[in-house]
Amino acid sequence: MREADGLAGREHPVGEMAQQDIERFERVVLPHLDDAYTLARYVLRDEHDAQDVVQDAVLRALRHFAGYREGDARAWLLAIVRNCCHTWQRRHRVDRIGLSLGDEVDAVASDAAGTDAAAIQRSERALLERAVAALPPEFREVIVLREVQDLSYREISDVVGVPIGTVMSRLARARRRLTVALGAGVKEAG
């Protein structure tokens, strides 16, 4: 267990929530735990940090569930996860440049014992994961929300809390950077 920073706390978040609210929360919000975890993994680039933050975020979401009316529950949860990630990073003052994700993928790629095609595909993925991990955080999150979570510009704008125009320009710049990184990687490999 991580040190007692309040994120991993296991105490019941709400003393007395109505059973029907809890059931609704389970029905509407809990199906999106994989998405929540995926976003946290990409933002924090650490699986253990991501687990702690997602647990904290979901319990926060439960506490604030009364404030959720209608709309997309997934985007609503992702916004809370994203905010919890940022709070966590501020508290720990890190945006680690260590890129443990890239290291992991390297290990996987070098284990490649399958066909050449499979090995090439694996190393392309490794390159992609590294390139995404190396993006500045504000670019990385829009790439993940758009390409992995398939959110619309409007939803990304809600999750990140910036105007749609900003989403559009960040996404465009993030993709140009990825294109350059992938192109450079391919040249290196070739």
Add this chain to the structure above:
Amino acid sequence: MTMRCADCLPMIDALVDHELPPEEERELRAHIERCVDCARELALVVDVSRAAREGLVRHQAPDVLKARIRAAVSGATGADESAGDEPVARSRRRSYIRLAAAGVLIAAASSALTFAALRHGATESTESELLASHIRSLMPGHLTDVASTNQHQVKPWFNGRLDLSPTVPNLDSLGFPLLGGRLDYVAGRRVAAVVYGRRQHVINVYSWPATSHESPRAAAAQGYNMEEWQAGNIEYWAVSDLNRPELDEFITRFRDVSGR
């Protein structure tokens, strides 16, 4: 590049993302037909977007995390034992289709275990059934019948459901948080399964009244480890994908704290 093309850049992304209003989309497409630079830009965006969509991993939240969250959420009523009961009953109904897929996995795992357990002869079926039960418990919604991190909610839940009151030591401070309990059916009898977590790993501790005295056993298959011991006429089995030393540590802690 003309001023016009510089303006196109984020618009090309919006085009690829189907985010442009029809009128603007028509204009941009008409421009791209005439502009080599923008056509090349469009191709690059399409390529990088496809590469990201196809190549980036969609992670799955670990079962232990899901179980921890479910336990905390269902505990939010302030909760009597029935609180943990109901959500799982619902999720079970949703999960029957997944069970079919699980069956394939279990069949594969069981046959592999056959080899691992052959040297133990007659006990093979118990071990393969335990492994099947463990794998089944990892399917969404199957880990716990009573989801709780509180031993005083988990232990009483078995009252009236089993003849035996299972051992439920609190190992939280030792890095093995309690996730809940489950009623299961192994080797022709109802058994208690008490569920602990270790990082992203799940440990199922099965117990039932011992029918014969045997020396402790251990088996391994498909990356799962299992160990058996007996104490006070109860037979215990711990099953997990934890590595052997950590499973041993867990069992030592379990026995130290519970005195079993």
